[in-house]
Amino acid sequence: xxxxxxxxxxxxxxxxxxxxxxxxxxxxxxxxxxxxxxxxxxxxxxxxxxxxxxxxxxxxxxxxxxxxxxxxxxxxxxxxxxxxxxxxxxxxxxxxxxxxxxxxxxxxxxxxxxxxxxxxxxxxxxxxxxxxxxxxxxxxxxxxxxxxxxxxxxxxxxxxxxxxxxxxxxxxxxxxxxxxxxxxxxxxxxxxxxxxxxxxxxxxxxxxxxxxxxxxxxxxxxxxxxxxxxxxxxxxxxxxxxxxxxxxxxxxxxxxxxxxxxxxxxxxxxxxxxxxxxxxxxxxxxxxxxxxxxxxxxxxxxxxxxxxxxxxxxxxxxxxxxxxxxxxxxxxxxxxxxxxxxxxxxxxxxxxxxxxxxxxxxxxxxxxxxxxxxxxxxxxxxxxxxxxxxxxxxxxxxxxxxxxxxxxxxxxxxxxxxxxxxxxxxxxxxxxxxxxxxxxxxxxxxxxxxxxxxxxxxxxxxxxxxxxxxxxxxxxxxxxxxxxxxxxxxxxxxxxxxxxxxxxxxxxxxxxxxxxxxxxxxxxxxxxxxxxxxx
Amino acid sequence: xxxxxxxxxxxxxxxxxxxxxxxxxxxxxxxxxxxxxxxxxxxxxxxxxxxxxxxxxxxxxxxxxxxxxxxxxxxxxxxxxxxxxxxxxxxxxxxxxxxxxxxxxxxxxxxxxxxxxxxxxxxxxxxxxxxxxxxxxxxxxxxxxxxxxxxxxxxxxxxxxxxxxxxxxxxxxxxxxxxxxxxxxxxxxxxxxxxxxxxxxxxxxxxxxxxxxxxxxxxxxxxxxxxxxxxxxxxxxxxxxxxxxxxxxxxxxxxxxxxxxxxxxxxxxxxxxxxxxxxxxxxxxxxxxxxxxxxxxxxxxxxxxxxxxxxxxxxxxxxxxxxxxxxxxxxxxxxxxxxxxxxxxxxxxxxxxxxxxxxxxxxxxxxxxxxxxxxxxxxxxxx
Numbered sequence: 001x002x003x004x005x006x007x008x009x010x011x012x013x014x015x016x017x018x019x020x021x022x023x024x025x026x027x028x029x030x031x032x033x034x035x036x037x038x039x040x041x042x043x044x045x046x047x048x049x050x051x052x053x054x055x056x057x058x059x060x061x062x063x064x065x066x067x068x069x070x071x072x073x074x075x076x077x078x079x080x081x082x083x084x085x086x087x088x089x090x091x092x093x094x095x096x097x098x099x100x101x102x103x104x105x106x107x108x109x110x111x112x113x114x115x116x117x118x119x120x121x122x123x124x125x126x127x128x129x130x131x132x133x134x135x136x137x138x139x140x141x142x143x144x145x146x147x148x149x150x151x152x153x154x155x156x157x158x159x160x161x162x163x164x165x166x167x168x169x170x171x172x173x174x175x176x177x178x179x180x181x182x183x184x185x186x187x188x189x190x191x192x193x194x195x196x197x198x199x200x201x202x203x204x205x206x207x208x209x210x211x212x213x214x215x216x217x218x219x220x221x222x223x224x225x226x227x228x229x230x231x232x233x234x235x236x237x238x239x240x241x242x243x244x245x246x247x248x249x250x251x252x253x254x255x256x257x258x259x260x261x262x263x264x265x266x267x268x269x270x271x272x273x274x275x276x277x278x279x280x281x282x283x284x285x286x287x288x289x290x291x292x293x294x295x296x297x298x299x300x301x302x303x304x305x306x307x308x309x310x311x312x313x314x315x316x317x318x319x320x321x322x323x324x325x326x327x328x329x330x331x332x333x334x335x336x337x338x339x340x341x342x343x344x345x346x347x348x349x350x351x352x353x354x355x356x357x358x359x360x361x362x363x364x365x366x367x368x369x370x371x372x373x374x375x376x377x378x379x380x381x382x383x384x385x386x387x388x389x390x391x392x393x394x395x396x397x398x399x400x401x402x403x404x405x406x407x408x409x410x411x412x413x414x415x416x417x418x419x420x421x422x423x424x425x426x427x428x429x430x431x432x433x434x435x436x437x438x439x440x441x442x443x444x445x446x447x448x449x450x451x452x453x454x455x456x457x458x459x460x461x462x463x464x465x466x467x468x469x470x471x472x473x474x475x476x477x478x479x480x481x482x483x484x485x486x487x488x489x490x491x492x493x494x495x496x497x498x499x500x501x502x503x504x505x506x507x508x509x510x511x512x513x514x515x516x517x518x519x520x521x522x523x524x525x526x527x528x529x530x531x532x533x534x535x
Numbered sequence: 536x537x538x539x540x541x542x543x544x545x546x547x548x549x550x551x552x553x554x555x556x557x558x559x560x561x562x563x564x565x566x567x568x569x570x571x572x573x574x575x576x577x578x579x580x581x582x583x584x585x586x587x588x589x590x591x592x593x594x595x596x597x598x599x600x601x602x603x604x605x606x607x608x609x610x611x612x613x614x615x616x617x618x619x620x621x622x623x624x625x626x627x628x629x630x631x632x633x634x635x636x637x638x639x640x641x642x643x644x645x646x647x648x649x650x651x652x653x654x655x656x657x658x659x660x661x662x663x664x665x666x667x668x669x670x671x672x673x674x675x676x677x678x679x680x681x682x683x684x685x686x687x688x689x690x691x692x693x694x695x696x697x698x699x700x701x702x703x704x705x706x707x708x709x710x711x712x713x714x715x716x717x718x719x720x721x722x723x724x725x726x727x728x729x730x731x732x733x734x735x736x737x738x739x740x741x742x743x744x745x746x747x748x749x750x751x752x753x754x755x756x757x758x759x760x761x762x763x764x765x766x767x768x769x770x771x772x773x774x775x776x777x778x779x780x781x782x783x784x785x786x787x788x789x790x791x792x793x794x795x796x797x798x799x800x801x802x803x804x805x806x807x808x809x810x811x812x813x814x815x816x817x818x819x820x821x822x823x824x825x826x827x828x829x830x831x832x833x834x835x836x837x838x839x840x841x842x843x844x845x846x847x848x849x850x851x852x853x854x855x856x857x858x859x860x861x862x863x864x865x866x867x868x869x870x871x872x873x874x875x876x877x878x879x880x881x882x883x884x885x886x887x888x889x890x891x892x893x894x895x896x897x898x899x900x901x902x903x904x905x906x907x908x909x910x911x912x913x914x915x916x917x918x
Contacts, residue, residue, distance in 0.1 A: 274699050329885055334699045335613045336884040339840060342833055343880020350873035467710055467829070470703045505714045512711045516704055519696060 029056040033080055033096075037073040041115050048118070052125050060129045062095070067122040071095070072109040081109055128154065136167040143173040147180060147206035155181040176202050180210055192218075193226045200230035203241070203377045208234055241379040246496050252385040254492025255392035256451065258485060260465040261472035262396060263444030265484040267319075269473050270403070270416050271436050273327055274338040277345035278469060279462025281441045284318055285311035285448020286457040287352060290361050301366040304449065311445035318348075319441025323434050345462070352459045360456035369453060388450045395446060400481055402439070412436045416479070471515050477525030487525070491515075552848050553765050557758045564590075564754035568747045584743050591750040591818040593858050598757050598811035600838045600854035601764065601847060605804045607836070608844030609768055610797060611780040613698075616705030617808050618832035619712050620680035622822065624809025626716075627679055629729035629822040630663060631672035632740075636733050649731070650724045660722045669736060676813040677806050684805030685798060692794040692801070697783070706829050713827030728823025735817050746818070753814045757851075760807055764847060767803070776800055837876065840883045843890025853890060 027035070032051045039047050051059060065071045065082045072081045080095035081104070092101050114122065123145055130142035146154055155178060162174050175198070183195035196214070199207045208231070215227040260282055267275045289307040296303050322344055330337045369387050374380040403409035411432045414422040423429050451461065472491060476483030491511060498507035519525075567590055570582030599621050606612040638645040642652040646659055665671040687708060691701055719725035738745045767773055778786045779793050787793045816822045825831075834857075842853020857879070864872045887894055 326881060326885065335702065336888065338613070338699060338702060339833075339836060340881045340884040343837075343877040343884075346873050346877035346880070350870065350877065353873075354870060467703075467707055471707065474700065474703065505718055509711045509714055512707050516707060517690070519694075519700065519704065521694070 029054045029058075030096075034078050036112065037078045037080070037110075041113060041118070044112075044114070044118055045121055048121065048125070052129075058095075060126065063122050063126050063129070065095070066112060066114060067119060067126065069111070069114065071112045073112065074104065075108055075110060083109070124148075124154075128157070131157065131161055136170050139165075139167070140170045140173050143170065143177050144204070144206075147177055147204065148209075150177065150181045150184070152185075176204060176207065180207055183214065184210060189220050189222050192220070192223050196223065196226040196230050200233040203234065203237060205377060238378050241376065245379055246500070247493060248381055248385070250493030250496035251389055251489060252492070253496055254489035255385075255389040256454065257465075257468055257472050257492050258392045258396060258488035259388070259447030259450050260444070261469040261484055261488055262392075262399060262481070263440040263442070263447060264469045264473050265476070265479075265481055266399070266403075266412075266440035266443065267437055268470070269479045269481070269484065270412060271433070271440070272334070272416060272478075273437065274334050274341065275322075275327075275437075275440075276338055276342040276466065277322060277348060278441075278444055279464075279466035280345045280348040281315045281319060281444035281462070282448040282451060282465060283352065283457075283459065283462040284315045284348070285445030286363070286452040286461055287356065287361075287448075288314045288445065289449045289452040290356075290363050290457050293363060300364050301368065304366055304453075307449050308446055311449045312442040313445075315445025315448065316438040316442030319444075320434050320438040322441075323437035327437065328430070328433060345466075349459045349462075356459075358459060360458035362456055363452040365453050384453050388453065391450055395443065396481070396485055399443060403481065408432070408435060408439075467512075471512070474519060475515050475525055480525070483525055552846075553762050556761060556848050556851075560754055560758050560761075564594075564751055568751055571743060571747055584746055587743075587746045587750050588818055589862065591746070591753050592815060593855050594750070594753040594757055595811045595815040595818065596835075596838070596858050597851040597854040598753070598760060598814070599808050599835055600842070600850040601757070601760065602804045602807040602811065603835050604839045604844050604847055604850035605764060605768075605807070606801055607839060608846065608850070609773070609780060610776050610800055612797065612801065613702045613836065614705045614801075614804075615702045615829065615832050615836065616707075616709040617804070617835055618829075619709035619827055620684060620805040620808035621812040621815070621835075622709075622712070622716075622824075622826035623680045623683065624676045624812030625816040625822040625826060626723060626729065626812075627666075627672055627675040627809070628813035628816045629732075630666040630675075630723075631669060632732040632735060632817060633729050634663070634667035635735070636731065639733055640731070648724070648729070650719075650727065651722070654719060656722075663722070673813070676809050680805040680809035680812075681802050684802045688798040688801035689794075692797040695794070706832065709827050709832050710829050713824050713829075716824035716827060724823070726824070728821060728825075729816075730821040730823075732817065732820055740817055740820065749814070749818050753818075756810065756814065760810070761847060761851070764807075768847075772796070772799075834876070837880055837883070839890075841879060841887075841890055843887075843892025843894075845889075846892045849890050849892030852892070856891075 027050065029051065032047055032054065035047050036044065036051070048063075051062070062071070062080075070082050070084050072083050073079060074081055081101070082093045082095050084091045084093070090103060092103050093099065094101050127142040127145035130138050133139055133142065143158070146158075158174050158177055158181075162171065162178070165171050165174060179195040179198040179202075181195075183192055183199055186192040186195055196211065199211060211227045211231050211234070215224055215231060218224045218227065260279075263281060264275070264278050267273050267278065288311040289304070292307040292310055293300065293303045296306065322341070326340050326344065327337060330340060365384055369384040372380040372382040373386065403412065411422070411427050414425070414427060415429050415432050415436075419429055422432075448461070451457075451465075455461070468491075472487045473484055475491065476485070476487030494514075495507050495511050498510055501507075502510060567582050567587060570580050571584060571587050574581040576583075599617065602620070603614060603617050606614055633648045636648065640649040640652075642649055644652050647656060651659070666675070687705075691704060696704065715721055716723055716728075717726060723729065732740055734740055735745065735749075738748070740746075768776065775786065775791055775793075775796050779791075779796060783793055812822075812826075835854075838854040838857045839850045840853070841857055842851065843849030860875070861872060864875055883890065
């Protein structure tokens with residue numbers, strides 16, 4: 001009996017040590033979460049590694065919450081709570097069950113803190129976890145996030161995943177990661193050099209950094225040379241895409257200039273009226289956008305579609321008003337027109353300052369215009385600039401059609417070429433003048449809508465563009481819409497290509513000087529009108 | 536004929552408005568000077584130093600208006616960039632005044648102005664050399680605006696850029712210069728410009744006597760330039776200039792090199808603007824790139840338009856009136872001034888195309904309708 005008791009005792013002891021040993025080697029997911037709440041910054045990483053090893057389905061969410069700094073625990077029972085800031089109010093959720101709970105006091109919860117080392121670890125762990133995500137975008141992002149921290153285990157995992165992967169873009173990124181791995185820790189020099197050759201095709205910053213370190217630190221001179229070669233190739237590509245980027249910015253500036261100048265091309269170019277208040281028409285359009293957004297606060301994404309016609313009407317009506325009240329009395333006296341319209345521009349600016357405020361106003365961009373189109377790691381085109389570029393071209397084509405295909409366009413051209421003859425043919429020149437001026441001003445208003453998406457809206461918005469607009473119209477050739485288009489893009493691109501060399505201010509000065517010299521040589525612009533219209 | 540009648544009858548003879556203009560200008564200046572220096576501050580006849588400075592400022596603006604009237608009123612060249620010549624003259628004077636500060640600056644460097652010490656510059660840029668000599672600085676006041684006007688005018692008039700195009704290019708010119716002067720690397724003090732001046736030719740700029748002397752010099756120079764300009768415009772050269780205003784192609788077909796006449800006049804006008812700038816700077820105590828702003832240049836045009844162009848004295852009266860109104864208005868309601876200025880532009884061009892001087896002319900012709908020596912109405916500037 002005594003023996004039996006002893007045996008039982010031994011067995012019990014063995015059993016308990018056995019279970020204890022088991023808990024030592026593989027503690028359960030739940031236990032680990034408790035441990036996590038007790039750990040300090042130095043002991044957190046081993047716990048996290050164990051958590052990752054459990055392959056529990058919640059690990060990914062847990063790591064993401066932790067990385068974002070939203071993971072807390074309740075002091076009372078050490079239960080994990082995620083606190084997420086949604087529109088300024090904190091949303092409390094019990095982590096294990098995923099149910100929302102009432103907010104707790106600041107003293108009842110403790111945040112689980114992470115430092116940079118842990119963040120690095122979490123980022124790559126999330127990457128490893130996402131490698132098997134069903135979403136190809138996520139898989140690709142996961143592979144790319146691993147690039148800076150390639151371990152033999154990761155490489156093996158990637159090699160295995162490569163056989164299962166069928167998405168081409170994900171495959172390419174896996175290949176890049178494997179090439180980077182073998183370039184750094186490949187078996188032979190030949191393997192390293194082949195991998196480096198592969199890397200020279202890539203524009204990823206991580207690949208470039210690796211090549212830099214190889215060029216500097218690799219033991220084998222052949223590897224160093226290969227890295228130098230690859231870097232040269234990459235640099236060439238980066239320079240090329242840099243030019244493409246500058247070209248895009250130039251086109252973008254050109255489209256802004258086009259939108260600013262195209263209304264002027266009608267009033268100044270076709271009608272021959274010097275309207276110094278043209279810049280203020282842009283400003284009115286921009287302020288209309290601002291007001292429309294104020295009037296429909298919940299519909300930022302749609303307000304722009306209301307703002308475009310509204311700006312056209314507001315600026316157009318102001319234009320007609322100016323034409324009827326001032327400009328028509330000054331026919332054939334361009335210098336007086338210039339002075340009078342300058343006075344109007346001062347009045348409009350002050351009006352806006354009084355009604356709104358002298359401070360700049362910000363117009364929110366609709367969602368579909370934010371973000372950018374990523375073509376490759378070194379080249380991305382922002383959607384708002386892209387949209388405005390396309391928008392400018394649409395406006396231009398529309399205006400061209402109005403001038404060439406409609407009755408109004410015909411009348412406008414007739415009146416501008418020979419007022420008396422047009423009158424004799426029964427064209428109501430007064431009405432045509434007013435409508436044309438309204439059209440030119442309205443188009444400027446639409447330009448203002450586009451400008452409000454790029455810069456802040458303020459009383460001086462128009463002034464900044466008036467000289468440039470005149471330059472564009474004069475450079476392109478007065479009365480020639482196509483010339484205005486070419487001139488706007490030429491000046492925009494020239495400006496952006498000069499900027500990195502000379503700086504912003506000097507670039508605009510150089511462009512101004514260039515135009516002044518150009519007008520000396522060809523006073524009628526790039527595309528002078530020929531025949532009677534030029535008289 | 537009494538002396539008074541002789542005085543009045545000169546209106547229709549050569550050099551007509553010169554004598555009354557100079558008399559009134561110098562008389563008023565003398566009164567102001569006496570009022571400031573001889574009467575104690577508590578006397579009713581005392582003129583405050585603030586008023587003296589303000590008058591000096593107005594007179595330099597009047598000189599600037601004179602410069603614009605010369606090219607716009609007599610040759611039909613509407614320059615929207617005369618502020619650039621004014622500012623260049625001002626900067627030349629400012630550089631001289633900067634060098635006079637010597638080691639009294641904040642950093643106490645005997646040679647370098649404060650802003651250069653601040654920018655860690657070791658040596659004076661070459662274009663600052665010689666600016667410590669008064670005669671050299673005054674030469675630059677004439678030469679720099681003159682040279683710019685020559686190059687610009689030669690390019691523009693030689694290729695027959697006229698009318699509105701010219702106006703816009705002149706505006707672009709002053710705009711480009713403004714951008715350039717805003718840069719610290721230009722070596723002109725960037726944003727802040729040149730300021731903290733101490734003395735001019737050894738006289739403290741804060742002293743009442745210096746202020747009065749500056750006012751008197753401004754008045755004397757204005758009177759001198761007015762007389763000179765009047766004489767220049769009465770000569771054969773002046774007649775050709777007026778003919779160019781009224782019909783440039785005809786003058787050209789008659790065999791005159793119209794572009795050279797225009798360049799000469801433009802340079803002359805730019806130099807006057809430069810002198811005005813040089814007189815303006817010591818009186819207000821600062822010159823900064825804001826003077827290049829296109830709006831400033833266009834304001835000058837409105838002074839001339841209000842006073843009436845093509846008369847010289849009209850430009851002076853316009854400058855004095857508009858600036859007086861500006862001073863009063865900005866003190867009373869700061870926001871209202873731009874409304875006023877804008878309305879002035881519109882109303883003057885619509886209702887008073889010849890300005891106040893023209894209004895007087897119109898009224899007097901209607902009074903003297905039956906007189907035989909009726910003055911032919913001034914032709915509009917065509918462009």
